[in-house]
Structure formats: C-alpha cells, structure tokens
Amino acid sequence: QPPAFGFLFDVDGVLVRGSQPVPAARRAFQRLTDGGGRLRVPVVFLTNAGNCMRSDKARELSRALGLQVPPEQVILSHSPLQLFSQFHERCMLVAGQGPVVENAHNLGFKHVVTIEALRKAYPLLDMVDLSRRPKELFPSSSQNLAGVILFGEPVRWETSLQLIADVLLSNGNPGAELQHVPYPHLPILACNMDLLWMAEAKMPRFGHGTFLLCLESIYKKVTGRELRYEALIGKPSPITYRYAQYLIQQQAQKQGWKAPIRHLYAVGDNPMSDVYGANLYNNYLKSAQQNQVQAGLKRSPQAASAQAEVSLELRNDCTNSVESCESILVCTGVFRPDSAAPRETEEKVFHGHRDFCFDPSLLQASHIVQDVDEAVQLAFKKENWS
Numbered sequence: 001q002p003p004a005f006g007f008l009f010d011v012d013g014v015l016v017r018g019s020q021p022v023p024a025a026r027r028a029f030q031r032l033t034d035g036g037g038r039l040r041v042p043v044v045f046l047t048n049a050g051n052c053m054r055s056d057k058a059r060e061l062s063r064a065l066g067l068q069v070p071p072e073q074v075i076l077s078h079s080p081l082q083l084f085s086q087f088h089e090r091c092m093l094v095a096g097q098g099p100v101v102e103n104a105h106n107l108g109f110k111h112v113v114t115i116e117a118l119r120k121a122y123p124l125l126d127m128v129d130l131s132r133r134p135k136e137l138f139p140s141s142s143q144n145l146a147g148v149i150l151f152g153e154p155v156r157w158e159t160s161l162q163l164i165a166d167v168l169l170s171n172g173n174p175g176a177e178l179q180h181v182p183y184p185h186l187p188i189l190a191c192n193m194d195l196l197w198m199a200e201a202k203m204p205r206f207g208h209g210t211f212l213l214c215l216e217s218i219y220k221k222v223t224g225r226e227l228r229y230e231a232l233i234g235k236p237s238p239i240t241y242r243y244a245q246y247l248i249q250q251q252a253q254k255q256g257w258k259a260p261i262r263h264l265y266a267v268g269d270n271p272m273s274d275v276y277g278a279n280l281y282n283n284y285l286k287s288a289q290q291n292q293v294q295a296g297l298k299r300s301p302q303a304a305s306a307q308a309e310v311s312l313e314l315r316n317d318c319t320n321s322v323e324s325c326e327s328i329l330v331c332t333g334v335f336r337p338d339s340a341a342p343r344e345t346e347e348k349v350f351h352g353h354r355d356f357c358f359d360p361s362l363l364q365a366s367h368i369v370q371d372v373d374e375a376v377q378l379a380f381k382k383e384n385w386s
Contacts, residue, residue, distance in 0.1 A: 002257035005383050006042035006248035006264055007032075007376070008241075008278070008325075011049065011061065013269030013333015014372050018200040021064040022332050024371035029065045031376050037067050041385075042251040042261065044244050045069065048192040048234045048273060050077035050152040050208070051098035053106070073251070077192035077208075077234030078151055080243045081107045084189060084231060087147055093118060093167055095160050096151030103151060113145060115160050118167075122174055125166055128158040145172035147187040147230070150215075153208045161215055168219065168227075181223050187230035193237075193353040194273050198333040209353060216354065232355060235268075236277025238284050245322055260321035265379040267372055269333025271363045272351040278327035279362040285322060328375040329365035337368065 009015060015025040034040055045061055054071040061069040088108040094100045095115050104112045119126050123134040145167050154160040166174035171182040194207035219227040233239050249261050266281075268274020331337050350358040369375050380386065 001385075002259040003041045003252070003383075003385065004259040004262045005379065005385075006044070006252070006261055007379065008044050008046045008244050008248075008264060008266040009372070010235075010266075010268035010270070010274050010333075011045055011047040011057070013198040014267055014330055015045075015061065016064050017198065017333070020200065022371065024332070024373035025064060026066055028371075028373040028376045029067055031373070031380070033067060042248045042255070042257075043073060044247050044251070045074045046235065046240070046244050046266070047075070048077045048194050048197070048207070050103075050191045050234070051096055051100075052076070053099055053103060054079070072247070075240065075244055075247065077240075078103060078107065078149075080233050080237075080239050081109075081149070081189060081191070083239075083243070087187065087189065087230075090146035091144060093145050093148045093164070094151060095148065095154055095164060097153070097155050098151075100151050104149065109149070112149075115154065115163055118163055118174070119159060122163075122166075125163055125174060126159050128162070129156075145174075145186065147189065150188065150190040150208070150212070152192055153206070153211045157211060157214065160211075161218060164215060165218060165222065169222070181225075183223070183225055184228060188228070189231050190229050190233070192234040193232060193356075194234075194270065195351045196270075196334060198269065204334055209351075212353070229355065232353060235270075235273040236280055236352070236356065238277075238281050241266075241277060241281035241284075241325065245325075249321075262321060262323050263383070264322060264325040265328055265375070266325055267328045267330060267375045269330050269335050271329065271335055271365070275327040275329055275365045276352060276356070276362045278325050279364070279366075280356075282325040282327075283362075285320075285325060288320065289323070326366040326379075328367045328369060328378065330369055330371050330375060332371050 015022055032039055032041055032043065047057065049057065054074045054076060057074045057076060058069045058071040061074070085108060089110055091111040091113065092104070092109055093115070094104050094112045100114060101112055127133060148164060148167060163174065168185040169178060169181055170176050172186055190212060192208040193212065195209035196204035197207045198204050216227045231239070245264065248264065252261055266274060266278035329335055352358065367378055369378055
C-alpha cells in the first residue's frame, strides 16, 4: 500500500540536541525504513538552521539516525531563496556565519559581499571594539549594494548591526554622507525567525529572531520608521511549508508511489515556529479548498506580499492533493509540558516575529507526545499504517 502521507521533521530538539542524537530518533527511523534501510514514507527534514550547507546537515543527520540522508531531503531556513530569482543578479550584502558565500551561490545569487569584506572596504564603520579600530586611514571604497540577505545570527552582532544599518541608511553606498533616509529602504530577505532554540544547555539560546528584533529596534529608533522585509522565510513562513510539500510530493513520485499525498505531519519542539507554522499552513490548505484566502498574518504590505502569493498559488492549483498539515509537538526540546499552561494571572508571551499576528489557536498543537518515536506511531495509527 503506497503511503498517502509524509513527515516534516524538525531537527534540533526533535532528532538531536546540539551534536547529540535524541534517543527516540533511531527508534522512529527504524519504523520508517524497510529492511534495506530505505524509507517507506516520504520524509523531509525541515530546520531553521542556516549557517551550514545542506550537504553538511545531511551528513550530520545520517550519523545521528544511522541511515543515508540525501541533501535533497533537507530544507534549511534559506533553501526557498532559490525561488527569489528576481534578486539573483543583484549585488547583495550577506550576513550570518559559516559558508554564507557558498550558500548564496548555490541558491543562485551571482554577486555577494560579506560583512567582513564590507568592513575591510570601509574600515571606519566598525567602531565598537577598540582593538579593531584602524590605525591609519584608507581611501574610501565605493560599493553599490542592492539588497541584504540575512542568513542567520552572526558572530559579532555589533559589527553586523552597524554595517547593515549603514547600508540601509545610505541606499547601498555606506561610504557616502547621510543626506536623507531613503524609504522604502533596500530589500531585505531574512531567513529563520526563531527567537530561541534548544542546544545542550538547560535553557534555550538566542536565535536569529533575536538578532532581527535588535535590527528592527535600532532601525526604528534611528529613522522613526518600520524595518520592512521583502521576504521572511524559514518556519513558520508558509513559503517554507509550500516548498516542503513540493519536495514530499517529488520524493513520492521518484519512488513510484502512486497514491497522492493527502496528509502532512509536522513534528517539532517549538510551539512558535513548528506548531504555529504547521497550523498556519493547514489554514492555507483549508482556505484553498474553500477557494478563499485567509491566513494568520497582519494585514500589512510588508508582511503579506510573499505570503499571500502562497495562498493564491494554492487556490489556483487544481492538482494540489494535500488536504491537511497536522502539528505534533514533542517534549524533548524547547517545549516543556509542565510550563505549557501559564498561571491565570500571567500574560501570554508571544515569541513570534512582529509581522506574524498573535493568534493563540495557532500555538495549539494537534497532538502532544513525548518524543519523535511516539509521533511516528501516532501518525501510523491515524493512517492505518504498519
């Protein structure tokens, strides 16, 4: 019986904690594979990590799970950027850490400048660390940057915040004097909105969403205007889930499984990114079936542009077979069941991004289980699959 469902697995807090595999992960994948180690159900690994390459993440998952994971099954926070071809020929500033230049080129971007290269071209801009201030003056360079890609949290936040702000305020030429503040500013493509994430430490760590919050606050304080994004991708963005659905269907087709994919099961540990994202995409699927557009996004141009296209695309896609995307929350990462219900006097804290509205219903998982192995068993039971 060919599978009519697929899994979207988060990685950190679900399959691994830092570099250590979660014990239930191997048990789960023993259920998902046949005797030859081949998957019996389409699977995509959907992570908000972005400071690495797909091939590296695939190797890491292969070691953790004890099976061969091809890079084509891995979606990093920046993977959908290859869809944004209108920016591929522009000169873009790239921020983050790890192989940002290689990642940008693999996604189709032809001309990129790193924060470090910009800092060397304009040595007078980075002034926080006294030991890094230039000992002599250099002639000014001239860069004509046309946009910014934020791949993930950088190592030196103060340097990146300063130089990104300089590029936005100078309309791509940070060596120029500030005449007036251009608005709208240059386009920004941001990947990974996670405020927090779970590693080996007992408490969650700051994620790229925290860096975005700093950048937004600084820009608004300096200019009096809101920082705008051309696109926000990575979970919980519907763009990312639409891309994951495409890969699931492509995988099923490649394996020769004839049954159309009807249901997606998104397994994660973070209510704000994993549960919110899966539920939001489920709303898109439902509204597409009803031939109307509705989603949990603020009704503002900067939030809705790319996201609304997903709704329109689904609404117009008569061949779309997927009916639902169910969220399954595990207790091995950010989420802790004993802290799930706030006291009556406590105000609910929203950890999501500014451009996504706070809808408490989107934070309620379809199912809560102990670990990823229980999540797989639950989906199998719902699908009458063994």
